[in-house]
Every structure is written in structure tokens, then in C-alpha cells.
Amino acid sequence: MVHAIRIHEYGGPEALRWDEVEVGDPGPGQVRLRQTAVGLNYIDTYHRSGLYKLPQLPAVIGTEGAGVVEAVGPDVTTLKVGDRVAYAPLIGAYAESRLAPADRLVPLPSWIEDRQAAAMMLQGMTAQFLIRSTYAVQPGDTILVQAAAGGVGLILCQWAKHLGATVIGTVSSDEKAELARANGCDHPIVYTRENFVNRVKDITDGQGVPVVYDGVGKTTFMDSLDCLRPRGFMVLFGAASGPVPPLDLQLLAAKGSLYVTRPTLFTYVAKRDDMMTSAADLFEVVHAGGVNINVRQTFPLRDAAEAHRALESRGTTGSTVLLP
Ligand code: NDP
Incomplete structure (x- = not known):
């Protein structure tokens, strides 16, 4: 026993x-x-x-x-x-x-x-498929990572930075902002006092980002869509704040021909x-x-x-x- x-x-x-x-x-x-x-x-x-x-x-x-x-x-x-x-x-x-x-x-x-x-193993292989496969981060990309000081978040920030990206990340406190910064997040946003959509727009000169990695879910999903540039990728990979309610797909057209995916590690490493x-x-x-x-x-x-x-x-x- x-x-x-x-x-x-x-x-x-x-x-x-x-x-x-x-x-x-x-x-x-x-x-x-x-x-x-x-x-x-x-x-x-x-x-x-x-x-x-x-x-x-x-x-x-x-x-x-x-x-x-x-x-x-x-x-x-x-x-x-x-x-x-x-x-x-x-x-x-x-x-x-x-x-x-x-x-x-x-x-x-x-x-x-x-x-x-x-x-x-789990957080790292998740970061691996997210930034190498779901949306392959390119040198010069500016990307947004939600919950940047979390387990998956810190790995995503470092790996994306290593690949030559500029990383914007959201966090709930100044301590977490410092930690994210020390791990490759160029622009930590303390979302409890700053509007992250406005900050992302400022940082990207109004262009928006090509991809958002969002493991927070319910509370961030709609705002994450507003951070994307036309034809950007919304990668919803978790639900730390709760599951996202059903989505009217027509919205994706209105917001600029966006892509939405909900990937899981189980699919990516099934073989x-x-x-x-x-x-x-x-x-x-x-x-x-x-x-x-x-x-x-x-x-x-x-x-x-x-x-x-x-x-x-x-x-x-x-x-x-x-x-x-
Ligand atoms: P984290 O260490 O990232 O912890 C979750 C973080 O989410 C918190 O620290 C917090 O950061 C933020 N958060 C925002 N809103 C809430 C809320 N209402 N309640 C709690 N936390 C909240 O966890 P993991 O790294 O383990 O996982 C991150 C996400 O990735 C999860 O959603 C998880 O399910 C998902 N995941 C998905 C996989 C997949 O295959 N699709 C595989 C692995 C993980 P802050 O204080 O900065 O807001």
C-alpha cells in the first residue's frame, strides 16, 4: 500500500x-x-x-x-x-x-x-506547442501572454523572447510584474490598475498583436480579441477564471477576420x-x-x-x- x-x-x-x-x-x-x-x-x-x-x-x-x-x-x-x-x-x-x-x-x-x-513536462510541452506549432512565433513578433507570471506564463515569456519576439504580459501585481520582466517579458501590464487593451495598442502603435496566448479565459477572452491585429490568432488554452461562454462567430469577422483556437496538450502529444x-x-x-x-x-x-x-x-x- x-x-x-x-x-x-x-x-x-x-x-x-x-x-x-x-x-x-x-x-x-x-x-x-x-x-x-x-x-x-x-x-x-x-x-x-x-x-x-x-x-x-x-x-x-x-x-x-x-x-x-x-x-x-x-x-x-x-x-x-x-x-x-x-x-x-x-x-x-x-x-x-x-x-x-x-x-x-x-x-x-x-x-x-x-x-x-x-x-x-506539462507546462513546458504546453509552451512548446503553443509557440512552435499553434502559432509559430517569429523573430520580430510582438505577442501578448495572459497570466505572464504563472507556470506556463513564465516559460512562454522566456521562450518567445529566446525566439526573438517582444513579449507583452499581463499580471495582477507589481511583484509579479518584476518576476515576469526578469523572465523575458518586455512589457508587463498590471491589469488590476491598467487597461491592457489600451496598453497593448500603445505598445504596438495601434497595430495590435498577431497572437494572444490566453489561459485565463472567461475574464480576459473578449478583451484579448481586441488586442489582435487583423487576421490575428486568439489562442485560448485554459480557464483559470472560468470557461468562456459560447461565442458569436460573426464577431470574428467584425473584429478583423480573426482566428480562434482552443488547443490542448493531449492532442499535440497524443502520439x-x-x-x-x-x-x-x-x-x-x-x-x-x-x-x-x-x-x-x-x-x-x-x-x-x-x-x-x-x-x-x-x-x-x-x-x-x-x-x-
Ligand atoms: P498559473 O500558474 O498560470 O496560475 C493561474 C494564473 O492565472 C494565476 O496565477 C493568475 O495570475 C491568473 N488568473 C487570472 N484570473 C484568475 C482567477 N480568477 N483565478 C485564479 N487565477 C487567475 O497556472 P498554470 O501555469 O498551471 O496554467 C495556466 C493556464 O494554462 C490554465 O488555464 C491551465 O488550465 C492552462 N493549461 C492548458 C493546457 C492545455 O493543454 N491547453 C496545458 C497546461 C495548462 P495573475 O495573478 O497574474 O492574474
């Missing part, structure tokens, strides 16, 4: 329970991992609250982790006991030990620490090859120093409820890791 954080019903952070669960031996295609670090992500709060429904309850939530292979299934030849690996997205991460399909695990190079790995390519691209930019992974908070795994409260109350910056 091992400890894991499970939900028995959807709810607030109090729904997270420190349970004992049976892990068992790995079956065909599986390995058993002893987890050394677990990533905290906003999607964990959607799974906990029921915004995203799970196949069944009770369930171990969490989608990202790193650890050491401690047993392999009968037919697994790609991994062996003792290998260090990390993964995302794969539900069931909030546990001391877990079973996982071998083909969803990424071997870790020795220079990546476990905490760093657990902090970067193993794509996942490995994305992870390799991420590891390369981190190794080259283009992106620094900011593990700015750690919590014991058993205190996951406290970590959720901090994340949902805007109390975290950068990435957060839970320690089993």
Missing part, C-alpha cells in the same frame, strides 16, 4: 483526501514508478472541481510527475529498473508510487533534476513520436539556457489541498512541485 491524494466526490480543495491505495505489479506494457516529484497544474483543479469530469470516482488526480522505475511489466524492453523518467499528461500523479504505460514515459537526461522535470519531439525541443531550450524552469513553491504531497488553495487564489508564481 502507498499513500495517494484521491477525490471521492468533486468539490473544493477539501475534497482532496490522503488515502492509502494498492498499486500492484505492472501488467503488460506498464512500469511501476516510485515518484520523487509531482507537478502541480491548473488542470488538477478542474479535475478536482468536476469542471473536467473523470471516468470514475474515487480517483487519484494529478497529471505530471517524475521518478524512478522500480518494476517493469513482462514485455517492457524500453525501460529497466532504476531508470529516471518523467511524464505528462497522465492522470493519477498524486501518489507516492503508481503504474504507468512505458510508452508515455520520457527518459530523463542526468542534468535534469527530478523537481525540475516534474515542474516542466509518442510527437511527445518525444516536444520533450526534446523543451529539454534543448532549457539546456541551452533559453528557458529557466522556476520551481518557486514546493508542498508535501499530503498538503495538496493547501497547494490548490494557493494556486486558485493567485498565490503562486512560476511552477509548483508536490513532494511525495
Whole structure:
């Protein structure tokens, strides 16, 4: 038996329970991992609250982790006991030990620490597909990142800057503005006292930006559309403030033939090859120093409820890791 954080019903952070669960031996295609670090992500709060429904309850939530292979299934030849690996997205991460399909695990190079790995797989591969694929950021672009001091936000700012873009980012406080600035955000906007649409227009000489990366959702979506130049890309990738209500598509014509997409990492890394390519691209930019992974908070795994409260109350910056 091992400890894991499970939900028995959807709810607030109090729904997270420190349970004992049976892990068992790995079956065909599986390995058993002893987890050394677990990533905290906003999607964990959607799974906990029921915004995203799970196949069944009770369930171990969490989608990202790193650890050491401690047993392999009968037919697994790609991994062996003792290998260090990390993964995302794969539900069931909030546990001391877990079973996982071998083909969803990424071997870790020795220079990546476990905490760093657990902090970067989900947020880093998300940033990777957003700026390399959904809208491929070009040198000279000026882009807008919502929640620039958050986990995905800090990686997006650094990576876009590394690619030669000018980065505008929104944040809720002066402290977060400083942090974003130190991580490649050229123009942090404290949206609690400044109108970010007007500021984006000022910064871009009235032109607007070619792309907005918006993981905030409900409270920012319509204003984000107003930051775009004609034929710009609205990339809605999350719902930290709540889901965006249905949209009248005619608006996109009126606002300048805009594109809207709602991408998820699950689609972009569904095939193993794509996942490995994305992870390799991420590891390369981190190794080259283009992106620094900011593990700015750690919590014991058993205190996951406290970590959720901090994340949902805007109390975290950068990435957060839970320690089993
Ligand atoms: P963050 O660290 O960015 O935390 C969320 C941030 O959103 C807060 O710190 C806060 O920043 C801002 N925010 C604005 N309004 C609210 C609100 N009402 N309540 C809480 N926070 C608010 O989280 P992550 O980096 O883990 O995730 C960022 C977004 O990316 C999430 O929406 C997540 O779901 C999404 N995501 C999507 C993926 C995909 O595949 N599509 C994959 C990974 C993440 P501030 O104080 O500056 O306002």
C-alpha cells in the first residue's frame, strides 16, 4: 500500500483526501514508478472541481510527475529498473508510487533534476506547442501572454523572447510584474490598475498583436480579441477564471477576420513520436539556457489541498512541485 491524494466526490480543495491505495505489479506494457516529484497544474483543479469530469470516482488526480522505475511489466524492453523518467499528461500523479504505460514515459537526461522535470513536462510541452506549432512565433513578433507570471506564463515569456519576439504580459501585481520582466517579458501590464487593451495598442502603435496566448479565459477572452491585429490568432488554452461562454462567430469577422483556437496538450502529444519531439525541443531550450524552469513553491504531497488553495487564489508564481 502507498499513500495517494484521491477525490471521492468533486468539490473544493477539501475534497482532496490522503488515502492509502494498492498499486500492484505492472501488467503488460506498464512500469511501476516510485515518484520523487509531482507537478502541480491548473488542470488538477478542474479535475478536482468536476469542471473536467473523470471516468470514475474515487480517483487519484494529478497529471505530471517524475521518478524512478522500480518494476517493469513482462514485455517492457524500453525501460529497466532504476531508470529516471518523467511524464505528462497522465492522470493519477498524486501518489507516492503508481503504474504507468512505458510508452508515455520520457527518459530523463542526468542534468535534469527530478523537481525540475516534474515542474516542466506539462507546462513546458504546453509552451512548446503553443509557440512552435499553434502559432509559430517569429523573430520580430510582438505577442501578448495572459497570466505572464504563472507556470506556463513564465516559460512562454522566456521562450518567445529566446525566439526573438517582444513579449507583452499581463499580471495582477507589481511583484509579479518584476518576476515576469526578469523572465523575458518586455512589457508587463498590471491589469488590476491598467487597461491592457489600451496598453497593448500603445505598445504596438495601434497595430495590435498577431497572437494572444490566453489561459485565463472567461475574464480576459473578449478583451484579448481586441488586442489582435487583423487576421490575428486568439489562442485560448485554459480557464483559470472560468470557461468562456459560447461565442458569436460573426464577431470574428467584425473584429478583423480573426482566428480562434482552443488547443490542448493531449492532442499535440497524443502520439509518442510527437511527445518525444516536444520533450526534446523543451529539454534543448532549457539546456541551452533559453528557458529557466522556476520551481518557486514546493508542498508535501499530503498538503495538496493547501497547494490548490494557493494556486486558485493567485498565490503562486512560476511552477509548483508536490513532494511525495
Ligand atoms: P498559473 O500558474 O498560470 O496560475 C493561474 C494564473 O492565472 C494565476 O496565477 C493568475 O495570475 C491568473 N488568473 C487570472 N484570473 C484568475 C482567477 N480568477 N483565478 C485564479 N487565477 C487567475 O497556472 P498554470 O501555469 O498551471 O496554467 C495556466 C493556464 O494554462 C490554465 O488555464 C491551465 O488550465 C492552462 N493549461 C492548458 C493546457 C492545455 O493543454 N491547453 C496545458 C497546461 C495548462 P495573475 O495573478 O497574474 O492574474
